[in-house]
Amino acid sequence: MSHHAPINESIRIWVTARVPAETKSALAAFCRRNGYPHLYFEVLEPLLAQGNLIFSLATSERPWPPKGIGSQAIDAVAVAMVASEGRAHLTPVLMDRKHVTNVGLAGAVTKQLLEALRDRKASSAGYLIRQSERALERVLEQSGFARADLQSATEYAEYLEHSAPPQKILEALGLAKARIGDLLALNLNDRELDRLSSYHFALAVGIAPYLWDSIRNAAILPGLIDLIAAAPPGGVPPGTAGPSIGEPGAIRR
Template identity: 35%
Template sequence: MTMNRLEEFELDCVSEVDPSFEVPARAFLRRIGRSRLFDELIRPALDEGSALVAVAQRTRPWPPWGIGARTISAMEIAVPRAEGTAGLTSVLAVPEEGTEIGLLAAVHATLLDGLAERGVERVHLTVREGAAFGEWLAARAGFERSDSLVLTEHSRYWLHDAPIDEHRRAIGIEGADVDDLVTGGALKDDAYASTAMYLLGVTQALGPSWDEQFVSGEIIANTGPGMVAACLPPGGPPALEQ
């Protein structure tokens, strides 16, 4: 049976854990070797009520219900940092879809749409200080370094943020329809190159952190408290020597 890409995939945003999402999400993460992300990131963030997950999934032809009826092919997670802002991650995908730029872009656009509908105006990447590729990639995607610092045990990271619309424009998906992204019709020439560079670049830079290969990746997921401002001491965070 032959299907076109629009018939094959359903794109949606998930904001809570239920069996219809948990079962295919666990199967998807297990297949790509990142099972730990469900219990260590996705479930806690969704249970807290702050996260959003965009998915591209298939539904089997018949019966289209019951356990195993849905299969996730790609996913991206966003975790709000404070009111009106959210941290982005990479688009995770099964191997056969890993370079399908149209599908990856459609998942990313679906997530941005979902965030905007929830009042999020700005998005960010968390980039290691001095990381040449990470800083270059963030700048190409419309992000500018903010004054928000994240300290791990090993490295200093800065949030690089941008208005959602500016980020869309910078990576070549401004005004693009999700359906056209899935089919590949919305991405041509420079737009394709910009979108591919961003999506594959973030995947490469964030991958070692997802896989726990080393602790100071160029880009990491900002998985701290959803509302950082509410956790700050009087007067803000402690001053650090530059």
């Protein structure tokens, strides 16, 4: 039994591409509460209007009134942006501070997001990893990922996408047949727990500098690309690099 299991029993996990007002408010509060308010106001809020984001959410809800601003509190969230050719760019699961070791909750949020992408026929799901980040690359290799052809860059580093079909990731992480209740209670064998823990903690550490507004030191970039800005202007031959993408100083190649 996990320390977090009793708390997890009251948490609702759900996936949506249409974010209601009370959830937008909860997202803003979640980012502020955990020390990165810029993530909502500078990235998520502008991109929400484009309709390409899919959210996997773990939320706690007040008993009454059950609707309206303030009715939800977000415990964890993962985001996917579905771009061209059905490729989904992922942001690691972001956890509320009280859940930083809640691997079961992270696993449940991951499972729901990957299943949603699979059901939406996403061709792949991937992360942007700083070049030569061997430790992160190894964790992803063990989780079914392989290096893809998408590259991105900031003024400080080059980033390479590591991706795989959603179903392959689910199977590699042991999430394909796992029940949500077992994940939330962390009723896993040692091998499953080792793999899921390594995956979650490695990604959480890699994204942390970006969340701290220190892109210079980011080992992972969130998969939140400004698709409009990234699209090449009319008449540019295929394969030509487009303009800058959502992250400050980043370009897509």
